[in-house]
Amino acid sequence: MRAAPRQLLSRFLPLYLCLSVFICGFSPGVYAQAKAPKQAAKKAPALERVDLLIAGGTVVTMDAGRRVLQDGAIAVRGDTIVAVGTRAELAARYAPARRINASGKLVLPGLINGHTHVPMTLLRGIADDLALQEWLEKYIFPAEARNVTEEFVTWGTRLAALEMIRGGTTTFADMYYFEDTVARETKAAGMRGVLGQSILDFPVPGFKTVPEGLAYAEKFLAHWKGDPLIHAAVAAHSIYTCSEGTLKQSAALARRYGAPILIHVAETKRELDESRAKHGASPVAYLEKIGVLGPDVLAAHCVWLSSADIAILAKYQVGCVHNPSSNMMLASGVAPIVEMRAGGVRVGLGTDGPAGSNNDLNMMEELDLAAKLQKISRMDPRALGAKEALEMATIEGARALHMESEIGSLEAGKKADLIVLRLDAPHAVPMYSVYSQIVYALKASDVETVVIGGRAVMENRRVLTLNEAEVIAKAREFGERVKRSLAAPPAK
Numbered sequence: 001m002r003a004a005p006r007q008l009l010s011r012f013l014p015l016y017l018c019l020s021v022f023i024c025g026f027s028p029g030v031y032a033q034a035k036a037p038k039q040a041a042k043k044a045p046a047l048e049r050v051d052l053l054i055a056g057g058t059v060v061t062m063d064a065g066r067r068v069l070q071d072g073a074i075a076v077r078g079d080t081i082v083a084v085g086t087r088a089e090l091a092a093r094y095a096p097a098r099r100i101n102a103s104g105k106l107v108l109p110g111l112i113n114g115h116t117h118v119p120m121t122l123l124r125g126i127a128d129d130l131a132l133q134e135w136l137e138k139y140i141f142p143a144e145a146r147n148v149t150e151e152f153v154t155w156g157t158r159l160a161a162l163e164m165i166r167g168g169t170t171t172f173a174d175m176y177y178f179e180d181t182v183a184r185e186t187k188a189a190g191m192r193g194v195l196g197q198s199i200l201d202f203p204v205p206g207f208k209t210v211p212e213g214l215a216y217a218e219k220f221l222a223h224w225k226g227d228p229l230i231h232a233a234v235a236a237h238s239i240y241t242c243s244e245g246t247l248k249q250s251a252a253l254a255r256r257y258g259a260p261i262l263i264h265v266a267e268t269k270r271e272l273d274e275s276r277a278k279h280g281a282s283p284v285a286y287l288e289k290i291g292v293l294g295p296d297v298l299a300a301h302c303v304w305l306s307s308a309d310i311a312i313l314a315k316y317q318v319g320c321v322h323n324p325s326s327n328m329m330l331a332s333g334v335a336p337i338v339e340m341r342a343g344g345v346r347v348g349l350g351t352d353g354p355a356g357s358n359n360d361l362n363m364m365e366e367l368d369l370a371a372k373l374q375k376i377s378r379m380d381p382r383a384l385g386a387k388e389a390l391e392m393a394t395i396e397g398a399r400a401l402h403m404e405s406e407i408g409s410l411e412a413g414k415k416a417d418l419i420v421l422r423l424d425a426p427h428a429v430p431m432y433s434v435y436s437q438i439v440y441a442l443k444a445s446d447v448e449t450v451v452i453g454g455r456a457v458m459e460n461r462r463v464l465t466l467n468e469a470e471v472i473a474k475a476r477e478f479g480e481r482v483k484r485s486l487a488a489p490p491a492k
């Protein structure tokens with residue numbers, strides 16, 4: 001994704017590399033009146049007003065007790081969940097302005113895609129199955145240098161938002177250029193984002209020098225401070241594209257604003273070998289030594305880790321994001337997810353990509369692959385189970401983003417980010433275990449309704465915040481533009 005001078009290519013590694021609820025009409029008042037009209041008229045408590053009640057179906061809370069409620073319900077006021085319980089309990093307490101009927105369906109916390117580069121949707125599939133250097137040099141760098149503008153980022157983010165909403169993602173963490181534009185479009189789509197303006201040591205779309213990049217990042221942080229949906233962040237790209245000074249300055253800037261720091265860490269064996277040669281330390285130990293690690297860091301990949309690295313990541317409460325599709329597609333390696341979880345590391349799940357290292361933003365697929373990759377690499381089907389995989393895309397993903405007090409589970413006091421999945425497709429029946437069904441059988445296309453911060457952004461598979469036909473037509477148009485740009489002689 002970088003427009004880097006050719007002489008810096010050798011330092012590169014994979015960079016790019018997810019009605020009406022039949023609340024039965026039974027208000028307690030009505031029920032009581034039938035039995036004892038006079039008494040009930042005096043004593044029945046008034047129903048509390050809420051904005052939205054999602055009721056019926058199986059509610060998979062992912063709360064501390066991992067409660068699964070049959071015939072459950074969730075009451076929402078503003079952007080926040082006010083109660084989770086059974087349909088009968090909540091119908092007796094709340095008078096909703098709106099209802100969503102989830103009978104016969106599953107209700108889950110919205111999925112959290114912990115690592116991606118969303119505008120790259122417009123470069124999806126530009127060139128795959130190549131050696132990394134060839135892929136970067138012949139395709140990605142020229143395509144980015146000639147095409148990545150604010151307009152490109154606008155439409156790429158819209159396309160990504162459409163895809164993510166349709167697949168049940170409600171929050172994502174991103175690293176790209178023109179991140180202020182990504183933020184504007186993310187908010188317009190009604191999504192929640194931890195959005196990192198990328199900083200690298202060489203010219204990239206949007207800035208030519210590190211001071212220029214940091215100045216853009218600072219304006220970006222100031223602009224979005226306090227926004228309920230957008231968490232502006234600084235993304236120091238990696239230890240092999242950022243000098244020690246750049247890494248320290250990026251972290252210091254983020255910390256002045258109380259903002260997250262995003263970075264790729266220990267993605268490939270080459271990154272590990274080069275770090276040892278250059279810094280005499282693993283990538284994790286080096287980042288610890290220079291003061292970058294902390295409970296505000298979100299580290300993508302973390303594939304090549306020693307047990308000492310795992311202990312450091314746990315000690316500093318660094319959030320790590322596992323990207324199984326990307327790690328397989330780029331043959332990066334297999335992250336030690338079982339050891340990381342056992343060692344107390346916060347481990348979320350992401351898609352990476354979507355160009356060259358996935359190529360989509362499908363978190364339902366990542367859930368399935370996360371579990372299966374650990375199983376096959378360890379030759380042990382018990383290595384990582386369906387429930388654990390789902391944790392990584394929900395509550396553990398929230399912990400990785402340091403947002404567990406806000407999102408990741410369906411509980412009173414948290415943001416109302418939730419998805420409703422249908423269970424009537426051939427691959428969805430019968431159902432014995434909710435976790436197995438979600439992780440190994442259900443598809444992104446089963447996501448029917450998506451609510452983010454109390455607002456329905458998709459209902460009955462219709463995205464309400466984006467013009468789908470327009471976005472898809474524009475994506476095709478950009479595809480043609482990119483092809484033409486690659487056929488043209490390089491600009492001087």
Ligand SMILES: [Zn+2]
Nearest residue numbers: 015016017352
């Ligand atoms: Zn990445």
